Structure formats: structure tokens, C-alpha cells
Amino acid sequence: MFFCFLYQLKAVNTEGEIYIAKAKIAIVGAGKVGSRLAAALQSLDYQLVGVASRTEPSSALLGRKYGIPWTTKPVEVCKQAEIIFITTPDRSIGDVVKQIAKAQGFKAGQYVYHACGALTTNVLEPAKNCGALTGSFHPLQTFATNETENASLTGTFFALDGDKQAVELGRKLATELGGQWLLVPAQQRAVYHAAACIVSNYLVSLVDCATHLYKQMGISDSNAISALLPLITGTLNNIVQFGTPHALTGPVSRGDVSTVTNHLAALEQCGERELQLYKSVGLYTTTLALEKKSLTASQAKELLEVLQK
Numbered sequence: 001m002f003f004c005f006l007y008q009l010k011a012v013n014t015e016g017e018i019y020i021a022k023a024k025i026a027i028v029g030a031g032k033v034g035s036r037l038a039a040a041l042q043s044l045d046y047q048l049v050g051v052a053s054r055t056e057p058s059s060a061l062l063g064r065k066y067g068i069p070w071t072t073k074p075v076e077v078c079k080q081a082e083i084i085f086i087t088t089p090d091r092s093i094g095d096v097v098k099q100i101a102k103a104q105g106f107k108a109g110q111y112v113y114h115a116c117g118a119l120t121t122n123v124l125e126p127a128k129n130c131g132a133l134t135g136s137f138h139p140l141q142t143f144a145t146n147e148t149e150n151a152s153l154t155g156t157f158f159a160l161d162g163d164k165q166a167v168e169l170g171r172k173l174a175t176e177l178g179g180q181w182l183l184v185p186a187q188q189r190a191v192y193h194a195a196a197c198i199v200s201n202y203l204v205s206l207v208d209c210a211t212h213l214y215k216q217m218g219i220s221d222s223n224a225i226s227a228l229l230p231l232i233t234g235t236l237n238n239i240v241q242f243g244t245p246h247a248l249t250g251p252v253s254r255g256d257v258s259t260v261t262n263h264l265a266a267l268e269q270c271g272e273r274e275l276q277l278y279k280s281v282g283l284y285t286t287t288l289a290l291e292k293k294s295l296t297a298s299q300a301k302e303l304l305e306v307l308q309k
């Protein structure tokens with residue numbers, strides 16, 4: 001089967017020893033995810049054959065790191081690759097794929113993935129029209145820098161979709177990277193990605209809101225983070241141990257309406273953004289506490305009233 005041939009190619013070197021050559025990989029988009037994938041796959045002995053990016057500095061940085069060709073013209077690195085990861089920002093994936101297809105950079109049997117959580121594989125249609133197998137390979141993880149040290153993706157889930165063979169190869173890559181995989185079909189990708197944004201991006205916003213409030217009390221950002229971190233990790237531990245809604249504690253969970261009313265009065269003095277965030281997450285939290293059965297229906301009604309004022 002072609003797929004097995006691609007994945008691990010047995011060959012004999014000049015000394016007559018059998019070795020296994022892994023697939024040739026090109027990265028298009030030398031940013032946070034492209035750099036991380038390059039590092040993780042290279043550490044698994046995949047052959048990086050080239051990297052392309054929008055500008056020279058980012059492609060050169062990654063290319064020089066692995067001693068591989070780097071360019072600002074994606075087509076140049078795609079031709080010799082067996083697996084291509086398009087890791088540009090979401091908004092550029094379509095144009096980049098069209099551009100590569102127009103310059104005949106894709107060919108039959110190649111595997112072409114994007115790493116976007118929300119987009120379907122429709123955006124890779126020009127590659128498919130050239131005979132490539134297309135798939136989504138979205139790491140359910142957050143990458144804040146282009147760091148390639150400590151690039152392990154162990155434990156990360158990858159959301160897969162696409163052609164059967166592309167999903168199959170995606171599963172093998174995810175497993176080899178020490179991760180796991182989820183099948184997320186086209187019609188579910190937007191919701192899947194919205195949930196990921198809530199848990200990762202909105203957590204950052206929640207912490208930012210809390211540090212702003214502490215700053216108003218004269219506590220520096222770094223001290224605020226240090227003070228809040230044990231609370232954040234304690235909460236995460238409770239989620240792991242008890243799940244939701246049982247990890248929920250605090251005044252909403254206890255039905256302490258007077259405490260919540262005090263919070264709202266204090267936050268009105270601090271800032272509208274902070275107040276609105278408290279109210280909107282408080283409304284969700286009230287329904288969660290009802291699910292936990294830790295407050296009565298009348299306490300919930302009172303809470304919803306004060307939070308909606």
C-alpha cells in the first residue's frame with residue numbers, strides 16, 4: 001500500500017545496512033505551530049526537506065536551524081515533500097494553497113494538512129484537485145512563541161478530518177508525537193474550536209482581568225500571577241479530580257447572594273469591562289451551580305436577578 005511505503009521507507013545504505021527513512025516533510029508558515037511541528041517531527045527522524053514563510057527572517061531562522069532549504073516561495077519546498085503542513089494564519093491558508101497549486105507544487109499521493117481548528121478541508125481543495133490527499137491536523141494546544149526547544153507535543157490531542165488516508169496518517173503522526181487524536185468532522189469544527197478558545201484564550205482573559213483588579217490594589221502583575229497561580233492550579237486539580245460541576249466552589253455555588261451583591265458594587269468602582277465579565281460568567285456559573293444542586297431555585301433566581309441588573 002502506498003501509505004505504508006510513504007510512512008516508513010526501508011532502504012539499504014552503502015554499507016548494506018537496512019535503515020528506515022521516514023517521510024519527507026515541508027513546512028509552509030514558519031511561525032509558532034510550524035516551528036513546533038518541525039522540531040517535534042525532526043526529533044522523530046522525519047526528514048525536513050524545506051521551510052517556506054511569508055518573510056525571509058522567519059523562514060531563514062527555521063531553515064538554518066535544521067540546515068534545510070528555506071524560501072519565501074512555498075512551491076519551492078512543496079515539490080519534493082511527501083507531507084506538507086500549511087501552518088500560515090487561518091486567513092492565508094486558502095491563498096497559499098491556491099498559489100502552490102497554480103505553480104504545480106502539489107502532486108498525486110502527497111499529503112497536505114492545515115493546522116487550523118475551525119476551518120474544514122475545503123480550503124485545501126486546490127491541492128486535492130492536483131491529486132493530493134488532504135486533511136486537518138489541529139493540535140488542541142496553545143503555542144505562544146516560535147520556540148523549538150522543549151518542543152514535545154506529548155499528551156496533546158490532535159483534531160483530525162479529511163480524506164481517509166490523510167486521517168489514517170494523521171492518527172499515526174499524532175500517536176508518534178506522543179499525543180492522541182479526535183475525529184472532528186467538517187460540520188463540528190467551528191463549535192469544537194470555539195470550545196478550545198473558551199478554555200484557553202478566555203482563561204488568559206480571566207487571569208488578565210484578575211491581575212488588573214489586583215493592580216488597582218497596588219499588587220504588581222508578577223506578584224498577582226504568583227498569588228493567583230496556586231488558586232488556578234488548585235482549580236485545575238479539582239476539575240481533574242471531581243469534574244464539572246463538582247469542582248465549582250465560591251459564593252455562586254453556595255448561593256451567597258449578599259457576597260455576590262458586594263462584589264458587583266465593588267466592581268462598579270473598578271471598571272466596566274471587569275464588571276461585565278463578572279456578570280456574564282456569573283450567569284453561566286449560576287446555571288452550573290444549579291446542575292451541581294448546591295443552591296436552591298430561589299437562590300438561583302435571586303442571583304440571576306442581581307447579575308442581570
Ligand SMILES: NC(=O)c1ccc[n+]([C@@H]2O[C@H](COP(=O)([O-])OP(=O)(O)OC[C@H]3O[C@@H](n4cnc5c(N)ncnc54)[C@H](OP(=O)(O)O)[C@@H]3O)[C@@H](O)[C@H]2O)c1
Nearest residue numbers: 029030031032033053054055058087088089115116142143
Ligand atoms: N498558536 C497556537 O496556539 C495554535 C494552536 C493550534 C493551531 N494553530 C493554528 O496553526 C496555524 C498557524 O498559527 P500560528 O499561531 O503558528 O501563526 P503564526 O505564529 O502567526 O505563524 C504563521 C506563519 O505563517 C507565515 N505566513 C503568513 N502568510 C504566509 C504566506 N502567504 N505564505 C507563507 N507563509 C505565510 C508567517 O510568516 P512571517 O513570520 O514571515 O510573517 C508566520 O511565520 C493557524 O492555522 C492556527 O489556527 C495555532
